[in-house]
Amino acid sequence: MKWSSWIEVNLDSLAHNYKQLVSLTTAELCPVVKSDAYGHGAPVVVRFLHRLGAKLFAVSSVEEALTIRELSQAPLLLLTPPLHEQIPLVIKHRLIPTIESAEQVSLFERAADKHFPLPVHLKVDTGLGRLGIKPNDAVALGERIARSAKLQLAGVFTHFAEGSSSSRTARQLRTFLAVKEAFAQAGLNNLIWHAANSAAFCLGPHTHLDMVRIGTLLYGQGKGADELQLKETWALYAKVISVRRISAGSSVGYGGTYKAHRDMLVGVVPIGYSDGFTMEPQSTPAVQTARVVSRIVKGEKPQAFVDGQPVAVVGKAAMNLTILDLSAVPHPSPGLPVRLIARRASINRDLPKVYLKDGKPYCTWWNGRLYHPSAQPFDRTHSNLYDRVRML
Missing domain, CATH: 3.20.20.10 (Alanine racemase)
Incomplete structure (x- = not known):
């Protein structure tokens, strides 16, 4: 899936x-x-x-x-x-x-x-x-x-x-x-x-x-995690569903709180504050820059990455959608995966969880069911479900 x-x-x-x-x-x-x-x-x-x-x-x-x-x-x-x-x-x-x-x-x-x-x-x-x-x-x-x-x-x-x-x-x-x-x-x-x-x-x-x-x-989190040589275990992803160009001066997002200071290429990902991914309003490019600098000074991580490179969230995150500045991303298109930073325990539990083992998808937990990595979860046949006795 x-x-x-x-x-x-x-x-x-x-x-x-x-x-x-x-x-x-x-x-x-x-x-x-x-x-x-x-x-x-x-x-x-x-x-x-x-x-x-x-x-x-x-x-x-x-x-x-x-x-x-x-x-x-x-x-x-x-x-x-x-x-x-x-x-x-x-x-x-x-x-x-x-x-x-x-x-x-x-x-x-x-x-x-x-x-x-x-x-x-x-x-x-x-x-x-x-x-x-x-x-x-x-x-x-x-x-x-x-x-x-x-x-x-x-x-x-x-x-x-x-x-x-x-x-x-x-x-x-x-x-x-x-x-x-x-x-x-x-x-x-x-x-x-x-x-x-x-x-x-x-x-x-x-x-x-x-x-x-x-x-x-x-x-893999908390004070002491690095000293104890612990590893990150969790990552949140969303795929770009739309890409468009906007002109300098255009408003982006609810309330028009963000206005593009240059021509931009933006992408929309299907995740928002109802999923636990919340962002503060970024009313102007100057404010956005100030907040990014503040996070760097405080040692905080950016909130979105494409191929390991940070991309900015523009405007307010909506209930189900968030807009990203993809201007520096080569040839962005729908289907592009984006890694997002969020508080793990606050993320919507209805999001599917894909478990990796040996670098490969191993199983998926979604909607109270366990699925084979190649299964189509919307097809509720038993053949798509792992045998719960032998699983893991």
Whole structure:
């Protein structure tokens, strides 16, 4: 299928990053796959990394977990407590919930069935002030869970408010380790203790404990990615659908906020702010130049590339369309691929995701289905679908 706009995910780079990070710690590595695996397509990413050896994955919600269950039965940790009415789904699909109160323990016990004992993780609030039980109350809740015939206390965790700050993280870590010692004194042992995210991971092994929850670094981004020799895993593309010449002084885009200061060759790509590709208005060529210079000074990347060369966005990005200055591109025509820079987790999840392996298209995830790279997704015959048992 020839897509007009799509995401490419490099599975070789993802595997490299996973193996590289695993080699840098003695702790278990738990890939964080919330927000559709940071825009990479969580169902395929989980299945792929599970085959590489990842034993536990972290998601944000029951809804995210159920999407992943379409392709994988890998263990999934819910980083946030489920709603009361979602508890039956947690039990049915063998998800690992976060517990932060005795009330939740009672709710799970009342919903008990043949699937129990259900493993749970207890969350402790050591300073973020968002979720989790207070440190002084953690042991009592841990003992309450341990007494339950329906639940199994499998782990205890916290979340750092500023993982890249060594001093603030150190304070939270001391609080968490004090809780760990109190659990040991109460006879609550053989638990998975985890606190470090990607930023805290880079502070050193003292933050790693039994398990690290890695999201940003796994996908080749964040502070430390270059030093750790991690690779980019994700790219957004769209193909030019129209090319036209405009004269100097012509207005471009909604509101006429951009006026061409010279004769130009512009192209339109079928992607816009409804897809998560948003650009600020560029009202004049002078303002556009100033913003480009500002981005260079700040070390920010341009937002569009053709064959590795930056091209400017002109005018405002519309809901579904964006206009590019292709004047410096030799012989541009419809079908020309353009790489676009955008926030991965903000990109429209309905965009097809094409997975590359050994430099070639390996499979496509689109509209909740997995396709062979040569298939036509609009033809819904089973022959176009990969065998989900053997895939990845």
